[in-house]
Amino acid sequence: MPENNPLNERLRALPSVDQMLCLPALASALEQAPRDQVVGAVREALAAARARVLAGEEAAPAADALADEARALLVRFMRPSLRRVVNATGVIIHTNLGRSCLAEPAVRAVEEAARRYSTLEYDTDAMARGSRHSHCEKLLCALTGAEAAIAVNNNAAAVMLVLSEFAAGHEAVVSRGELVEIGGSFRIPDIMALSGAVMVGVGTTNKTHPADYERAISPDTAMLLKVHTSNYRVVGFTETVEASQMRGIADAAVEARRAVDPAAPGIIVYEDLGSGALIRPPALGSQAEPTAGEALAQGCDLVSFSGDKLLGGPQAGIVIGRRALIARLKANPMVRALRLDKMTLAALEATLRLYLEPERALAEIPTLALLSEPAETVRERAERLAGMLAEVAGDAGAVSVVDEASCVGGGTLPLLDIPSSAAALSFRAEDGAQRCEEHLIRRAAVPVVGRIRQGQLLFDARTLADDELPLVAEAVAEALGARGAARGGEVAR
Numbered sequence: 081m082p083e084n085n086p087l088n089e090r091l092r093a094l095p096s097v098d099q100m101l102c103l104p105a106l107a108s109a110l111e112q113a114p115r116d117q118v119v120g121a122v123r124e125a126l127a128a129a130r131a132r133v134l135a136g137e138e139a140a141p142a143a144d145a146l147a148d149e150a151r152a153l154l155v156r157f158m159r160p161s162l163r164r165v166v167n168a169t170g171v172i173i174h175t176n177l178g179r180s181c182l183a184e185p186a187v188r189a190v191e192e193a194a195r196r197y198s199t200l201e202y203d204t205d206a207m208a209r210g211s212r213h214s215h216c217e218k219l220l221c222a223l224t225g226a227e228a229a230i231a232v233n234n235n236a237a238a239v240m241l242v243l244s245e246f247a248a249g250h251e252a253v254v255s256r257g258e259l260v261e262i263g264g265s266f267r268i269p270d271i272m273a274l275s276g277a278v279m280v281g282v283g284t285t286n287k288t289h290p291a292d293y294e295r296a297i298s299p300d301t302a303m304l305l306k307v308h309t310s311n312y313r314v315v316g317f318t319e320t321v322e323a324s325q326m327r328g329i330a331d332a333a334v335e336a337r338r339a340v341d342p343a344a345p346g347i348i349v350y351e352d353l354g355s356g357a358l359i360r361p362p363a364l365g366s367q368a369e370p371t372a373g374e375a376l377a378q379g380c381d382l383v384s385f386s387g388d389k390l391l392g393g394p395q396a397g398i399v400i401g402r403r404a405l406i407a408r409l410k411a412n413p414m415v416r417a418l419r420l421d422k423m424t425l426a427a428l429e430a431t432l433r434l435y436l437e438p439e440r441a442l443a444e445i446p447t448l449a450l451l452s453e454p455a456e457t458v459r460e461r462a463e464r465l466a467g468m469l470a471e472v473a474g475d476a477g478a479v480s481v482v483d484e485a486s487c488v489g490g491g492t493l494p495l496l497d498i499p500s501s502a503a504a505l506s507f508r509a510e511d512g513a514q515r516c517e518e519h520l521i522r523r524a525a526v527p528v529v530g531r532i533r534q535g536q537l538l539f540d541a542r543t544l545a546d547d548e549l550p551l552v553a554e555a556v557a558e559a560l561g562a563r564g565a566a567r568g569g570e571v572a573r
């Protein structure tokens with residue numbers, strides 16, 4: 081290679097790690113973060129610069145610019161990855177933002193379980209080893225009328241567990257109108273295949289009749305599966321078969337089987353209920369989802385649902401139903417891999433306890449409280465936020481309050497619009513909303529997630545807490561340059 085290859089020269093112009101560490105931006109970082117992390121960030125910035133030079137970039141970047149880059153990488157590495165955000169989207173059960181927030185008693189229970197030793201698998205009455213499955217079972221039975229219950233990692237796990245225990249190697253009949261996909265990777269046909277169950281689809285996308293199930297039942301049918309169409313609705317000419325009808329169909333088929341062979345196996349009716357409400361929030365009126373107890377009372381042997389959707393608790397999957405069947409689930413080796421940890425169990429138990437007094441549940445469980453808050457209260461909050469925003473925005477943006485429709489989210493009640501209000505920020509510059517949004521999400525100390533509509537940045541007040549309004553206003557002030565956001569930011573330890 082010739083001595084004066086400009087590429088070589090440009091590469092050689094890049095500073096060394098040691099030279100970089102002497103620059104003021106990084107010298108001060110060394111006081112705030114472990115040396116290895118600072119050096120790592122410098123190496124990463126240098127490697128990126130080298131790659132850019134090799135890719136044809138004209139000049140090697142200046143050392144100061146590289147130091148800023150390294151510092152930004154360091155700040156990003158040192159701050160917690162899983163951290164709080166302000167949800168100004170109006171979507172109450174926002175899967176990307178952590179679904180349900182826990183009620184205070186649940187938060188306290190998590191804290192205690194995390195900090196101290198606990199009765200996780202210890203029975204103080206028996207003074208002997210206990211079961212982690214015992215903590216929520218009685219409560220779940222009391223709240224749903226079930227004989228028995230078990231909670232596992234999430235509802236996807238619950239579905240998997242039920243299918244593998246009762247339908248692996250056998251046929252499970254499900255309506256083609258209920259072959260849901262939830263959140264991209266959970267699809268009923270795939271889960272059935274994974275569990276070893278043989279899926280028998282019946283009916284069509286819009287109509288399934290009782291006779292479809294009757295015809296589909298074979299000597300090998302182990303289950304009639306009903307899946308709640310959580311995140312979509314088929315409207316128009318539709319017909320679905322209720323769980324109560326499925327119960328009758330299953331019973332008749334088993335009776336016919338046993339007339340021939342008294343030892344013939346039964347057929348389980350199982351509903352994957354999805355959201356799993358335990359009460360009907362009055363605010364939802366006739367639009368409320370059927371509760372888990374109601375689904376069971378329709379004649380299902382088993383019903384499963386999520387812990388962090390309408391129930392408003394931690395991520396969990398709950399199966400309720402007949403004692404003998406739940407006992408088989410508890411004995412399934414897969415349960416060991418799907419079990420809940422003590423913090424989740426603590427949160428779930430404390431959340432369920434609130435439901436013993438439905439009024440308390442409605443008031444104290446954030447998901448239910450947010451759903452139920454009157455539109456006028458939400459509007460007042462939006463107006464207060466608009467006032468704060470107008471103060472910080474000055475000439476940079478115009479502020480108004482607009483009527484909005486919140487949605488429940490989390491694949492729940494897709495057709496339900498909950499009247500809401502948002503503070504709306506309009507900008508003079510065409511890309512003002514985008515630039516402001518980018519700052520609020522990427523740079524704000526607590527990211528604020530709103531939404532852009534027709535060039536306006538909207539902050540839906542239904543999912544905002546009163547004490548979050550100043551956070552939103554501060555972040556907007558920074559974004560608009562009113563306070564000159566600190567370049568590079570602080571390194572949090």
Ligand SMILES: *Cc1c(COP(=O)(O)O)cnc(C)c1O
Nearest residue numbers: 234235236262308310354355386
């Ligand atoms: C949400 C949902 C699931 C998955 O539940 P997770 O708790 O998210 O695992 C399964 N089935 C239905 C019908 C759902 O709505």
